[in-house]
Amino acid sequence: xxxxxxxxxxxxxxxxxxxxxxxAGLNLAKRHESDVALSSRFLAGAQEGVDxxxxxxxxxxxxxxxxxxxxxxxxxxxxxxxxQTLLRYAVGPDIRIVLQFxxxxxxFDFDLPQFNAAIMNLVVNARDAMxxxxxxxxxxxxxxxxxxxxxxxxxxxxxxxxDGGMGMTADVRRRILDPFFTTKAGTGTGLGLPQVDNFVRQxxxxxxxxxxxxxxSTFDLFFPYDxxxxxxxxxxxxxx
Numbered sequence: 001x002x003x004x005x006x007x008x009x010x011x012x013x014x015x016x017x018x019x020x021x022x023x024a025g026l027n028l029a030k031r032h033e034s035d036v037a038l039s040s041r042f043l044a045g046a047q048e049g050v051d052x053x054x055x056x057x058x059x060x061x062x063x064x065x066x067x068x069x070x071x072x073x074x075x076x077x078x079x080x081x082x083x084q085t086l087l088r089y090a091v092g093p094d095i096r097i098v099l100q101f102x103x104x105x106x107x108f109d110f111d112l113p114q115f116n117a118a119i120m121n122l123v124v125n126a127r128d129a130m131x132x133x134x135x136x137x138x139x140x141x142x143x144x145x146x147x148x149x150x151x152x153x154x155x156x157x158x159x160x161x162x163d164g165g166m167g168m169t170a171d172v173r174r175r176i177l178d179p180f181f182t183t184k185a186g187t188g189t190g191l192g193l194p195q196v197d198n199f200v201r202q203x204x205x206x207x208x209x210x211x212x213x214x215x216x217s218t219f220d221l222f223f224p225y226d227x228x229x230x231x232x233x234x235x236x237x238x239x240x
Contacts, residue, residue, distance in 0.1 A: 017121070018120075019049075021049040021090050022046045022049040022050060024090065024092065025047075025089050026042075029046065045085045045086065046089075048085060049089070071109050071110065071111050072109065072110075072112060073108065073109050074107060074109075074112050074115075075107045076105060076115070076157060076223075077102075077103070077140055079115055080101070080138060080140070080159075081099075083116055083119060083120070084099060086120070087123050090120065090124055091136065094132075095126075095130060095133055095134055096134070096135045097135075097136055098136065098137045100137065100138070100139040100140075101139070102140050102141045102142060105140050105141070105142060105157050108225035111199065111202070111203070114195075114199045117195065118195065118196040119138070119159070119161070121195060121196055122161040125193070126162075126163035126165060129163055129166050129216070129217065130164065130165040134163065134164045135164060136162070137161075138159070140158065141158045142156070142157060143155070143156045143158045143222065144156075154224055156222040156223060156224055156225065157225050158221065158222050158223075159221040159223070160218060160219070160220050161219045161221075162218040162219075164215075166213070167211045167212045167213040167217055169213055173211055176209070177194055177197050200221050200222070200223070204224045205221065205223040207219060207220065207222070208222070
C-alpha cells in the first residue's frame, strides 16, 4: 500500500509539471494572439504537453493492469531534441536552455517516458533554483569506467543537467534523495529527485550530484550501453 501511494504521488508530481507546461503554452498563445504564426507555435507546444499527459495516464493504467514498463531502444540525443520545446515552456522566458550533444552517443534500451519525466524533474528543480533567471545546460557524452574505479569496466552514456543556481547546503544534499523531503514548503512533493534516482537505477546506472552553495548544481545520469540485458540491470545497479 505504501509503494502504491508513493507511485501515485510520483505520478501526480510529474503530471503537475506537464500541466504547468500546457498552461504556459496557452498563456503565451493568448499573449501573442495577434501574431498567428507565433501563437500557433505556442498552441502546438501546449498540444504536445496534452499528448504527453495522455501517454502518462495510459502508462498508469498499464501499470495497474500489470503490464511491463515501456522499454525500447532509443537515443538520448533524439529524446532531448523532442523534449526541448516542453522544457523551454516549463522554465519560462527568463531562463535559457542550452543543449550540447555528443553525436557518437549510441542507442540503448531504456524507458523513454520515464527518461522524459526525469529530465523534466531536473530542469524544473534547476528553474526553481534560479528565481532571477539564468541558463540550464543539458549535455550528453560517453564515459568509460575502468575496473580500478568500480566493480568492473563498463561504458556509459552520461546525461548532464547543470544550473548556475543557489546550490545546496551539505544537509540538504544528504537528504535530497529521501522520499517526501522537499525544500519547497507548501508546493513540493519531495518525489522529483527520488523518481530520477529510481529510474536511473532501474536502467542499471547511477546518478552523481555535484553542488555548492552559491555556485549551482550538476546532476550526472549514467546509463550502461554495453550488452547488458534489461532484466539484469536492476541487479547490478546497487554495485555502482
